[in-house]
Amino acid sequence: MPLKGNLLVGQSGGPTAVINASLAGVIREARRHPEITGLYGMANGIEGLLQGRIADLSQEDEEALALLPHTPSAALGSCRKKLSDDDYPRLLDLLRQHDIRYLCYIGGNDSADTSHRIAARAAEESWDMRVVGVPKTVDNDLAYTDHCPGYGSVARFNALATRDAALDSAAMYSVDPVKIVETMGRNTGWIAAATALAREQPGDPPHLILLPERPFDPEEFLRAVKHQVDTGRGCVVVASEGLRDAEGNILVSFQHPLGTDAFGHRQLGGVADYLVGLIVEGLGLKARFDKAGTIQRVFGLAQSEVDVAEAEMVGAAAVARACEGVSDQMVTLERVSREPYRCQPGLAPLEAVANAERPLPDEFIADHGRDVTPAFIEYARPLIGAPLPRYARLRMAPVSR
């Protein structure tokens, strides 16, 4: 007999351009299962849940639901709450009170950890409930999955933005010979790496891609920048916000006038500023930086349609698997075909996902450490969806006189 009761869905961690597509997938699939009697949403994830902020999603109108997959950021609201031991009893009470038998939590490692702990606690208390995680993170750093929904779109934004910003630099190299494009990526270089997809021809920008997986060496960096600037076509550098020196220290933290913020967190994002200073002082060259910040992870116009479709697919799969009896697992993406590219949903234990972080593997990083490999391009290209729009390249044939 199927398990009858309500489904509760929540969104957690940094928003993405497609986390609402996963929500739409959850809602679409939940409606197909008569055993799911009510459809509830946490306002602001488990933080809101603990405050009793639960929305009845059956009251949303169809128009809003239709717009959901193409609406960026987390429509339910998100959070970064880490549950304390004291929170679990209250949480379980709430789940019982609302007869929650299906729980889908959309998020990254931390959310997988939370979901696993809730599943374990429910089992201890004999509350029959199925918990299935839905992967989401622009960082693309979850293990056990080919990639993470959200990554394809942030990759598409950064490929587009880097290509356009590099065209700007190419036109203005006599004014601004060096441009830094800072991307997200606190611990891993997946997002920065994706800017390599901006290239159409060998030698196209970005000229350097700086990854947290490789220690930053200021002298080597300045040599590489000078070498590129000397070609007379300007230099475009992509830098991950989480770039570290040989000792593992995040660059810039000790240079920044503000240092650590009031909460003791380092607000990253000062790497570009640091690199600009290095270039100005070390090479006497003008440099400027672009740092799209949170814009990159939620820019609706840059949604990858592959990413949207997969985000919806994993949301729907989580509900379908839960209805089949699966619990304490996260839905993954398995690449079942390279050409044509195709992924299908798989499963991995929430606990395993929670405890792993996947950096860029060595085979995706060029030997000199300042670029990606063709293997990375092959991996990442299908994730950004349609090819980037084609642009004019003028021949600029010198006038014959």
Add this chain to the structure above:
Amino acid sequence: MPLKGNLLVGQSGGPTAVINASLAGVIREARRHPEITGLYGMANGIEGLLQGRIADLSQEDEEALALLPHTPSAALGSCRKKLSDDDYPRLLDLLRQHDIRYLCYIGGNDSADTSHRIAARAAEESWDMRVVGVPKTVDNDLAYTDHCPGYGSVARFNALATRDAALDSAAMYSVDPVKIVETMGRNTGWIAAATALAREQPGDPPHLILLPERPFDPEEFLRAVKHQVDTGRGCVVVASEGLRDAEGNILVSFQHPLGTDAFGHRQLGGVADYLVGLIVEGLGLKARFDKAGTIQRVFGLAQSEVDVAEAEMVGAAAVARACEGVSDQMVTLERVSREPYRCQPGLAPLEAVANAERPLPDEFIADHGRDVTPAFIEYARPLIGAPLPRYARLRMAPVSR
């Protein structure tokens, strides 16, 4: 008898998303006039021209020309060269050598100044040549024109980016209660003002728009931020890079660890960092910033189709007017109808354009100085082209128990 000879076109100053549409307009119109015998382009504006770097645009293939209007940045290359008195004789020699009878220079104030001086010099030397300027600047600060090609697209990007970044903030307000979006605009607030177009309903973000036209008051700012944060929905602040204090000093110049760069120029763009510091120290709140930098002015996907069409129109009009005998003038945009919106090309003397800068007028700035007025919205809305994509707004009706 029509003046027979070659046409030379150049692009100058900061690139935009549509400066190539103006180039396409120049090329299209030039081909319609048999008196224009050759079609030449300056590589990197007058800087390249002085080096004899002139391209024969008749050798470009049709496919490249067809892609040109939707290719961002300056395809001919750009520059920020200010001519010295010594440059003019060499320049005139080059124009004579290449039998340039038509000169179209696409740019802002500085380019208008350059064009006017070239026209005056040619007249002095009795070189019969027509010089017509084509307006271009994301800053929208040229006088004598309703607006400037390039502005509609940077406005569209920033409206889209601010709306999406604000959705991100709304989902994450418990983690990052304050977000700063820094826009371009060294002397004027036109670009920052355009982020007001992100709003669909009253009270929608951005909550504060800081303009260089009004002196920045730190205490007033912190009060306004705190007031908004206290509503429990987070605070999104848009700040122009050229924000100034009551004494007219650019904010942050004295705080920035790098100070002035190697060339004595202040690299602006530290305003967001300054505001983050102010909020952390003054309110004890976490804050982060997004600074799209040059991405905002050239992001191809955010082209306004109105902007593309008008950029092409003013390029074509410059050639048409020159063929009619006009010289030492810049093409302008005249708004001849509000509803439906329609602009047609007009003319203004290059010298007048060169010597004027148009800040946001008082009637476009709210009395308290931290927002725009409905009159600005009415002015700017048609310039960004199609309405922004519609997004889902969930009702989030509380579960009844």
